[in-house]
Amino acid sequence: MIENFDMSLVDWSRAQFALTAMYHWIFVPLTLGLAFIIAIMETIYVKTGNPEWKKITKFWMTLFGINFAIGVATGIILEFEFGTNWSNYSWFVGDIFGAPLAVEGIMAFFMESTFIAVMFFGWNKVSKKFHLISTWLVAVGSNLSALWILVANGWMQNPVGMKFNPDTARNEMVNFWDVLFSPTAVNKFLHTISSAYTLAAIFVIGVSAWYLLKKLNVPFAKKSIVVAAVFGLITSLFTVMTGDNSAREIVRDQPMKFAAMEGLYDGSKGAGLVAFGIMSSTSENGNDNMKDFNFKLEIPNLLSYMAYMDGDAFVPGVNDVINGFTDNDGVVHPSVRTKIEMGRKAIHALKTYKKAQKDKDVNLAQTSLDELNENFKYFGYGYFDDPYNTVPPISITFYSFHIMVGLGMWFLLLFTLALLFVYKESIVSNKWFLRAAIWSIPLAYVASQSGWIVAEMGRQPWVIQDLMPTLTAVSNIDITSVQITFFLFLTIFTGLLIAEIKIMLKQIKLGPNHGGH
Amino acid sequence: MFENLSHLALQQYWWVIDSLLGSILVFLMFVQGGQTLIYRLGKSDEERTLLINALGRKWEFTFTTLVTFGGAMFASFPLFYSTSFGGAYWVWMAILFCFIIQAVAYEFRSKPSNVWGAKTFEVFLFINGLLGTILIGTAVGTFFNGAEFTVNELNQSRWANPYGGLEAVLNLHNVALGLTVFFLARLLGSLYFMNHIEHEAIFNRSKKQLLYCGIPFLVVFLFFAIRLLVMDGFAIDAETGTVSVEAYKYLHNFLAMPLVLILFLVGVVLVLFGLIKSYLAEKYTKGIWFTGGGTILVVFTLFLLAGFNHTAFYPSNADLQSSLTIQNASASHYTLTAMSYVSLMVPFVIAYIVWAWRAINNKKLDLEELRNEDHLY
Numbered sequence: 001m002i003e004n005f006d007m008s009l010v011d012w013s014r015a016q017f018a019l020t021a022m023y024h025w026i027f028v029p030l031t032l033g034l035a036f037i038i039a040i041m042e043t044i045y046v047k048t049g050n051p052e053w054k055k056i057t058k059f060w061m062t063l064f065g066i067n068f069a070i071g072v073a074t075g076i077i078l079e080f081e082f083g084t085n086w087s088n089y090s091w092f093v094g095d096i097f098g099a100p101l102a103v104e105g106i107m108a109f110f111m112e113s114t115f116i117a118v119m120f121f122g123w124n125k126v127s128k129k130f131h132l133i134s135t136w137l138v139a140v141g142s143n144l145s146a147l148w149i150l151v152a153n154g155w156m157q158n159p160v161g162m163k164f165n166p167d168t169a170r171n172e173m174v175n176f177w178d179v180l181f182s183p184t185a186v187n188k189f190l191h192t193i194s195s196a197y198t199l200a201a202i203f204v205i206g207v208s209a210w211y212l213l214k215k216l217n218v219p220f221a222k223k224s225i226v227v228a229a230v231f232g233l234i235t236s237l238f239t240v241m242t243g244d245n246s247a248r249e250i251v252r253d254q255p256m257k258f259a260a261m262e263g264l265y266d267g268s269k270g271a272g273l274v275a276f277g278i279m280s281s282t283s284e285n286g287n288d289n290m291k292d293f294n295f296k297l298e299i300p301n302l303l304s305y306m307a308y309m310d311g312d313a314f315v316p317g318v319n320d321v322i323n324g325f326t327d328n329d330g331v332v333h334p335s336v337r338t339k340i341e342m343g344r345k346a347i348h349a350l351k352t353y354k355k356a357q358k359d360k361d362v363n364l365a366q367t368s369l370d371e372l373n374e375n376f377k378y379f380g381y382g383y384f385d386d387p388y389n390t391v392p393p394i395s396i397t398f399y400s401f402h403i404m405v406g407l408g409m410w411f412l413l414l415f416t417l418a419l420l421f422v423y424k425e426s427i428v429s430n431k432w433f434l435r436a437a438i439w440s441i442p443l444a445y446v447a448s449q450s451g452w453i454v455a456e457m458g459r460q461p462w463v464i465q466d467l468m469p470t471l472t473a474v475s476n477i478d479i480t481s482v483q484i485t486f487f488l489f490l491t492i493f494t495g496l497l498i499a500e501i502k503i504m505l506k507q508i509k510l511g512p513n514h515g516g517h
Numbered sequence: 518m519f520e521n522l523s524h525l526a527l528q529q530y531w532w533v534i535d536s537l538l539g540s541i542l543v544f545l546m547f548v549q550g551g552q553t554l555i556y557r558l559g560k561s562d563e564e565r566t567l568l569i570n571a572l573g574r575k576w577e578f579t580f581t582t583l584v585t586f587g588g589a590m591f592a593s594f595p596l597f598y599s600t601s602f603g604g605a606y607w608v609w610m611a612i613l614f615c616f617i618i619q620a621v622a623y624e625f626r627s628k629p630s631n632v633w634g635a636k637t638f639e640v641f642l643f644i645n646g647l648l649g650t651i652l653i654g655t656a657v658g659t660f661f662n663g664a665e666f667t668v669n670e671l672n673q674s675r676w677a678n679p680y681g682g683l684e685a686v687l688n689l690h691n692v693a694l695g696l697t698v699f700f701l702a703r704l705l706g707s708l709y710f711m712n713h714i715e716h717e718a719i720f721n722r723s724k725k726q727l728l729y730c731g732i733p734f735l736v737v738f739l740f741f742a743i744r745l746l747v748m749d750g751f752a753i754d755a756e757t758g759t760v761s762v763e764a765y766k767y768l769h770n771f772l773a774m775p776l777v778l779i780l781f782l783v784g785v786v787l788v789l790f791g792l793i794k795s796y797l798a799e800k801y802t803k804g805i806w807f808t809g810g811g812t813i814l815v816v817f818t819l820f821l822l823a824g825f826n827h828t829a830f831y832p833s834n835a836d837l838q839s840s841l842t843i844q845n846a847s848a849s850h851y852t853l854t855a856m857s858y859v860s861l862m863v864p865f866v867i868a869y870i871v872w873a874w875r876a877i878n879n880k881k882l883d884l885e886e887l888r889n890e891d892h893l894y
Contacts, residue, residue: 070624073617073619087604098592098593102585106589106859110870113578117577117874126876165849172848476603476673477676478679510629
């Protein structure tokens with residue numbers, strides 16, 4: 001059935017969404033984390049009355065403002081792209097997906113935009129406490145914005161709290177709380193925001209390290225490092241914890257994605273963890289998504305332990321998911337071939353049901369409805385012919401995952417060392433560390449983007465796990481239109497990114513004593 | 518509470534909320550209108566900076582309202598969202614590009630090393646003000662004049678021509694609404710400057726704009742309104758759901774909903790009162806509240822006219838029976854109920870916005886304040 005779809009339209013639509021989402025995610029994590037760091041700094045200022053802390057707060061606030069604006073600019077398009085480029089998707093799941101977006105607007109965006117004005121313009125107009133509350137509300141508001149969109153994304157990875165309505169041909173929400181508190185959504189939110197806080201902490205440490213290297217604003221830089229390192233150490237530990245929880249969710253709900261992340265083709269009991277691996281250009285089974293390993297460093301039993309807290313547990317690989325397997329709880333997972341058959345039955349039953357409704361054939365409508373309900377769980381598989389088309393691109397998922405985890409470990413060490421050197425009062429003399437801290441800024445962005453690549457590439461070919469393949473979600477539009485908008489976005493966003501980086505660098509060079517611009 | 522309401526009642530409730538958001542959005546477009554007047558009202562760099570900073574403290578509200586309006590439409594009427602956005606691709610993309618460039622323009626304009634220069638960001642603001650308003654108005658015009666789409670039995674939509682919605686500009690009535698929004702935004706922008714800035718020359722120049730923009734505004738608005746009253750509309754048969762063309766449909770809607778008609782007329786009077794009083798009085802600064810309040814009422818009632826009284830709010834010219842109504846395009850009863858509870862927070866949101874703004878807008882913006890401000894646009 002794949003041949004019925006215009007795959008190049010699907011690919012261009014995906015490319016455009018990936019481009020706009022990745023650009024947006026350059027700016028968002030810094031906003032989310034810096035908002036809290038600023039709030040902590042201002043709290044110290046209000047508590048101590050020390051004007052030095054006010055200066056520190058205002059400096060980071062200036063950088064926050066620059067970053068916030070471009071985050072807003074790149075964010076608006078994402079909300080509307082669900083309609084412009086993914087129109088079938090926005091109908092099929094709009095009844096569930098739209099609600100978090102609306103709540104986001106009402107609850108979070110207004111809080112953010114109201115109090116950000118007080119935060120920037122209220123220094124001489126409102127009391128210290130009012131200003132401090134406003135700064136905290138900006139942090140809460142921006143993080144609430146992240147909550148709702150991540151709930152929506154979590155739902156796409158693990159659709160819960162809904163029922164398919166054949167009359168409207170869409171999924172409809174039946175339990176808001178199931179959607180909001182789905183473990184996938186909760187883990188996704190916590191892991192994403194804590195990683196964002198970590199990025200912001202690295203940003204503050206990196207910029208401060210540059211001052212220390214240049215012997216500029218030394219007291220300011222040291223104070224900033226202390227706040228950011230404590231904040232970063234806590235949040236990076238939390239990121240590791242939530243990432244671990246998230247992986248355990250994925251192995252149960254999206255075993256194919258988990259196998260891709262770990263580069264596990266054939267599952268086994270007591271599966272080893274590939275700590276490091278290099279994939280070749282040749283592939284297993286002739287499937288381009290499944291590259292062989294040239295080299296891999298494997299730690300025995302660790303993957304089973306991490307996935308199920310049991311070193312002898314069975315972890316399914318890609319081929320197990322394709323051929324079917326029985327998990328550690330004794331639940332039988334049918335083969336993809338069986339799922340394809342069930343999906344086809346569901347699609348056929350839906351068409352028959354619609355026709356029967358039109359012809360007012362009550363009996364046929366009921367039997368086709370029963371068949372639809374029986375097979376709906378694998379509705380989306382009906383669009384595939386070859387089971388191996390349900391395998392995500394493994395090498396990019398594997399590498400992204402390992403880059404993210406490896407860098408995460410480095411960040412933990414970075415925060416620990418920063419605190420240690422500050423405590424020993426030797427941070428200024430450890431020039432290698434200061435340089436490493438500066439270089440960790442781009443690495444934090446690499447880790448952050450890698451996380452999203454794992455999340456989104458790893459779940460391909462699904463836009464809604466098991467229910468809607470990405471190829472059926474696109475709008476029926478002319479491919480040239482998508483190509484033109486792709487390059488327009490690329491040009492505009494790149495132009496704005498260049499401006500933002502230059503402005504940021506200039507503000508950093510001007511330093512905290514500049515007092516604005 | 519909400520769960521006991523019928524699906525139709527919830528659909529109407531959400532149409533009212535979306536209409537309210539849409540009308541507040543048009544009022545807040547004084548920011549866009551003001552952006553098109555920066556060079557007309559500001560004769561020196563200092564004056565232009567004053568104007569931009571006056572607008573810069575409000576732009577996020579317009580932006581946030583637009584985003585919330587989009588989110589609310591998605592959530593409450595997802596079939597409209599998937600049909601219009603997926604089909605009228607170029608119209609919506611053009612609108613979005615206008616807003617992307619606005620969001621950075623304020624923050625980047627006066628920053629050193631901004632690469633592209635202050636002038637570029639001022640041009641961004643102008644494009645946003647000019648095209649953003651005209652395109653949004655033109656797009657809303659299709660609520661009355663229809664668009665070229667079809668929807669199949671699985672509710673998947675397809676645009677019936679290759680122009681991606683840009684064909685809407687060929688309809689004079691759509692364009693008239695676009696121009697109405699544009700001139701109205703400029704009028705509201707002028708009134709905002711008169712209210713918010715302490716600067717005599719800017720005040721007097723803004724006042725002149727009330728005449729220069731007021732006359733074309735009245736011409737295009739009257740054309741739009743009169744044509745609306747005499748044109749055919751798209752009626753739904755309450756029994757069968759069949760859509761048909763009905764002569765004088767929107768006039769009939771006004772007559773069938775006298776409260777809507779009264780609110781519309783009150784709105785028009787308030788708009789005109791705010792404009793005339795501000796122009797004639799020597800130092801009147803409250804015009805923004807009358808014209809702004811009137812704008813909200815007029816736009817609100819126009820939305821009600823489009824969606825209520827058995828009217829298809831998004832008619833299809835390609836296939837009449839594909840037309841969208843508040844009943845066939847809406848979210849499920851459960852989702853509308855859940856969101857209705859969330860909507861109870863709206864008064865609370867409005868309250869804290871008012872509270873926060875009162876706290877920091879206790880006096881007019883002047884050059885002196887800007888000289889002491891370290892967060893400048």
